[in-house]
Amino acid sequence: MKALVVGAGIGGLTAAVALRRAGIEVELYERAPQLRAAGTGLSIMSNAVAALRSCDVDLDGGQSIETFELLTSTGRPIRTVPLKEITDRLGVPSVCIHRAELQQELLLAAGDCPIMLGANAFRYGYDKRGVRLWLADGRVARGDVLIGADGLHSAVRRQLAGPQAPREAGYGCWLAVIPFRHDRVTPGYVGHYWGRGKRFGLIDLGGGRVYWWGTRNGGLDDPLRSYRGWAEEVQAAVAATPPEAITTVSAMDRPPLPSWGDGPVTLLGDAAHPMLTSLGQGAGMAIEDAVVLARTLAGAADPCQALRSYEAQRRARTRRMVRVSRLLSKVEQASLPWTAALRDAVFRWMPRPMLVRQNESALVFPSPGAHHADTH
Ligand SMILES: Cc1cc2nc3c(=O)[nH]c(=O)nc-3n(C[C@H](O)[C@H](O)[C@H](O)COP(=O)(O)OP(=O)(O)OC[C@H]3O[C@@H](n4cnc5c(N)ncnc54)[C@H](O)[C@@H]3O)c2cc1C
Numbered sequence: 001m002k003a004l005v006v007g008a009g010i011g012g013l014t015a016a017v018a019l020r021r022a023g024i025e026v027e028l029y030e031r032a033p034q035l036r037a038a039g040t041g042l043s044i045m046s047n048a049v050a051a052l053r054s055c056d057v058d059l060d061g062g063q064s065i066e067t068f069e070l071l072t073s074t075g076r077p078i079r080t081v082p083l084k085e086i087t088d089r090l091g092v093p094s095v096c097i098h099r100a101e102l103q104q105e106l107l108l109a110a111g112d113c114p115i116m117l118g119a120n121a122f123r124y125g126y127d128k129r130g131v132r133l134w135l136a137d138g139r140v141a142r143g144d145v146l147i148g149a150d151g152l153h154s155a156v157r158r159q160l161a162g163p164q165a166p167r168e169a170g171y172g173c174w175l176a177v178i179p180f181r182h183d184r185v186t187p188g189y190v191g192h193y194w195g196r197g198k199r200f201g202l203i204d205l206g207g208g209r210v211y212w213w214g215t216r217n218g219g220l221d222d223p224l225r226s227y228r229g230w231a232e233e234v235q236a237a238v239a240a241t242p243p244e245a246i247t248t249v250s251a252m253d254r255p256p257l258p259s260w261g262d263g264p265v266t267l268l269g270d271a272a273h274p275m276l277t278s279l280g281q282g283a284g285m286a287i288e289d290a291v292v293l294a295r296t297l298a299g300a301a302d303p304c305q306a307l308r309s310y311e312a313q314r315r316a317r318t319r320r321m322v323r324v325s326r327l328l329s330k331v332e333q334a335s336l337p338w339t340a341a342l343r344d345a346v347f348r349w350m351p352r353p354m355l356v357r358q359n360e361s362a363l364v365f366p367s368p369g370a371h372h373a374d375t376h
Contacts, residue, residue, distance in 0.1 A: 001025065001303060004133050004143040006121040006156055008035060010042075010099075011269025011286030012149035013106035016113045017055050018294035027141060028110075029119040029133065031150070035107070039099030040175040040247055041203055041211025043190075046092040047365035048284035051291040053092070057109045062097035063206035066188025070347055073195035075184075075231030079347045079355075083190075086360050094363070096190070096203050096211060098177060102283075116141075121148075121155050124265055131264045145303050146265045147293070149286070152252065154271035160262050169251035169276055169326070171197075171333055172220040173213055176241045180210040184233040193234055194344065197335030198226060200234050212237050213277075217335055220248055251276055253326060256319040259311065266307040268293060273318040278328040279362060281321050288365055289314055321362070 001024050005012045008030035016026045044052070044059060052059065068081040087093050120136035124146050133141040148156025152166055184191070185204050193200040197217035205211050216226055223238050223246065253275050260267040269286025293310045300306035334340040 001145065001297070002027070002143040003145045003147055003297070004029065004131065004141050005147045005149055006133065007031075007148070007150035007154075007269075007271070008115055009149060009151055009269065009286070010102060010106070010283045011271075011290055012147075013103065013110060014052070014055070014057075014287045014290035015147055015149055015268055015293060016115075017057060017106060017109040018290045019297065020110070020113060021055055022294040022298035024294070024297060026113050027143065028113060028115040029121055029135065029141065030115060030117050031120040033118045035103065035115070035117070037100035037103065039103075040177045040213075041096055041205055042099050042102060042283055043094060043096050043203070043280035044102065044287075045094045045280060045284050046087050046090050046363040048281075048287040049095055050090075050092045050365045051284075051287045054291055055109065057105055059095045059097055059102065059105060061101040061105065062095035063204055064093035064095050064188055065190050067186060068190045069192070071191055071193045071231065072344065073193055073198070073200075073230045073234075075193065075233070078194065078344050079350070081359065082352065082356050083359060086356060086363060090360075090363060092363075096205055098205060098209075098211070121150060123159050124156065126263050126265065144264060145297070145307065148265065148267045148271045149269050149290075151270045152254075152274045154267065156265065157257075157260070157267055157271045160260065160265060160267065161257055164254070166252040166254050166274065169253065169329060169333075171215050171217045171251050173215050173249050173251055173277070174220060174223050175211075175213045175247045175249070176245050177205065177209055177211045178237070178241050178245060179208055180237055180240055181208055182233045182236060184231075185210060191233075193231055194332060194340070195230065196337065196340045197333055199332055200227060200230065202233060202237055210237060212241075214238070215251070215333065217333055251329065253322060256315075256322050261307050261311050264304055264307065266293070266311060272314075273322055275318075275322045276325040276329040278325045278332060279321060281325070281362060285318050285321055289318070292366075 068083040070078040189204040268289040296310040
């Protein structure tokens with residue numbers, strides 16, 4: 001069987017690794033002219049670390065999360081999230097890593113998989129003999145199945161499900177990775193600082209580097225001004241960042257699709273279910289998709305049926321992640337004094353077993369019930 005994979009992001013690369021291990025031939029088609037070592041930081045939670053390990057990909061370059069604090073904007077503790085306790089019990093760490101390092105690990109594991117660069121997928125077609133992929137430059141690729149792993153603005157999704165624009169969440173994000181040391185940033189530190197309509201994440205990447213992100217309702221302005229008066233380490237991290245090292249994006253997701261397959265064609269990762277970042281699980285879900293897809297396609301007598309089975313196995317979990325990320329992001333971005341105070345109080349007083357339960361279900365792969373197809 002030969003799979004054409006559109007997009008060499010985290011999902012597409014993981015799919016290439018997992019499919020090849022399952023004995024399936026893969027060709028990757030990536031629009032970018034080069035695979036640049038770009039991007040900022042990522043949290044790869046335990047479920048995705050477990051999925052990667054099942055393909056022998058170890059995140060050696062990453063930093064395991066040792067402390068996860070929720071704090072007020074001025075740095076007063078709200079709550080310690082018992083992440084470390086959960087991940088110790090599961091025996092799989094959650095890891096923060098530079099995107100470029102994850103990409104390198106995946107490229108290494110993908111070995112000699114052909115990656116066609118400058119290959120802008122345009123549309124697909126299929127018949128009984130297989131699937132064809134047309135590239136914008138007129139080239140045509142042929143295979144048995146086509147996997148659209150082409151991200152938020154997926155061309156494969158557009159043809160499959162229509163041209164709807166993504167859903168804006170109403171806030172923007174700054175992101176940066178910088179060399180930075182501070183007493184507060186202990187090894188494996190993750191601090192989420194909550195203000196009103198603004199948040200800040202400060203994350204140890206190891207090796208004297210931090211990954212930070214900031215959010216602001218409405219448009220982004222000058223981050224230095226936005227975080228004036230915040231905890232000392234927050235202001236210091238922003239001040240230590242040259243403007244050209246800061247990336248900006250608008251927070252966006254899409255409502256879940258009722259179905260994301262068409263004959264020998266399916267979607268994976270952000271192409272299927274882009275989500276807001278509050279759970280840090282967007283890339284994690286793309287990684288899980290890739291592993292489940294490969295397991296389901298391996299040795300399948302009917303590839304189209306196997307793709308429908310993969311989609312059914314992934315639908316409930318990814319839909320829940322989209323929904324919870326959106327809900328949590330709304331709560332976290334609270335901008336009125338009383339809604340922000342209520343948010344802080346809820347997290348401060350939430351019973352510990354509830355906090356553990358809420359976090360733990362996301363962190364397990366294969367997720368409970370993953371093998372029960374959800375056909376709704
Ligand atoms: C600010 C921010 C912070 C985030 N933090 C986290 C986090 O901490 N943890 C986490 O798990 N997730 C996080 N995410 C989400 C995560 O980045 C995505 O879910 C993940 O990158 C999705 O991977 P993907 O492979 O599906 O898509 P992408 O990574 O978007 O890859 C798609 C690829 O397809 C290519 N492509 C696009 N169109 C075409 C075409 N027509 N033809 C050929 N190639 C094409 C693109 O060039 C790209 O290489 C974050 C997202 C944002 C915006």
